[in-house]
Amino acid sequence: MKFFLDTANLKEIQEAHDLGVLDGVTTNPSLMAKEGITGKQTILEHYKAICAIVEGDVSAEVVSTDSAGMLREAEELINIDPKIVVKIPMIKEGIKTIKALSDRGIKTNCTLVFSAGQALLAAKAGATYVSPFVGRLDDISMDGIQLIAQIITIYRNYGFKTQVLAASVRHPVHILKCAELGADVVTCPLNAITALLNHPLTDSGLAKFLADYNKGNQ
Numbered sequence: 001m002k003f004f005l006d007t008a009n010l011k012e013i014q015e016a017h018d019l020g021v022l023d024g025v026t027t028n029p030s031l032m033a034k035e036g037i038t039g040k041q042t043i044l045e046h047y048k049a050i051c052a053i054v055e056g057d058v059s060a061e062v063v064s065t066d067s068a069g070m071l072r073e074a075e076e077l078i079n080i081d082p083k084i085v086v087k088i089p090m091i092k093e094g095i096k097t098i099k100a101l102s103d104r105g106i107k108t109n110c111t112l113v114f115s116a117g118q119a120l121l122a123a124k125a126g127a128t129y130v131s132p133f134v135g136r137l138d139d140i141s142m143d144g145i146q147l148i149a150q151i152i153t154i155y156r157n158y159g160f161k162t163q164v165l166a167a168s169v170r171h172p173v174h175i176l177k178c179a180e181l182g183a184d185v186v187t188c189p190l191n192a193i194t195a196l197l198n199h200p201l202t203d204s205g206l207a208k209f210l211a212d213y214n215k216g217n218q
């Protein structure tokens with residue numbers, strides 16, 4: 001299972017990279033704005049900075065809503081770095097764009113996916129990744145994890161190559177549920193990943209080991 005960081009924060013990206021568990025990064029315009037990264041040129045430069053840290057795929061989102069505009073943006077984005085994956089919203093024009101880019105061997109991530117039908121279309125169009133938003137479905141009392149299960153079943157039924165990238169993953173239980181189901185990737189904030197480290201028995205066990213070791217050194 002790949003771990004992607006869902007952030008535009010360079011410090012967090014560096015920290016996850018240094019931990020040795022970072023497989024890629026996903027961004028979106030809201031995450032950029034949260035870091036104060038606004039304006040086209042500044043955003044493009046920021047992608048460069050992210051790619052300099054990360055060894056795997058970096059999703060960069062288009063903001064056009066027509067296919068011609070998305071394709072123009074895609075050209076600019078893929079010129080930044082070979083790690084760039086063009087992130088495209090699940091709308092009719094987006095599907096057309098994903099198909100056109102996939103025919104040219106350009107990697108895509110179909111975002112804002114909230115149903116299995118949308119995920120089926122993304123796979124048919126040849127998306128490299130599909131991003132179902134787990135947490136946002138949970139937020140409206142729907143079962144985000146159930147959607148991941150449904151998409152994985154459908155993709156397995158037909159051998160679709162599109163990777164299931166569970167997005168809007170917010171906490172360690174989301175990560176574990178996605179892992180149980182066999183999601184290819186989770187993308188989440190750093191604190192959801194570091195929360196996997198924690199167990200009170202680890203803390204108390206280590207404290208006891210160290211105390212016992214120190215007895216012999218007194």
Ligand code: G3P
Nearest residue numbers: 006026135136167168187
């Ligand atoms: O990758 C999509 C993600 O950024 C959405 O997460 O927490 O804003 O629902 P969230």
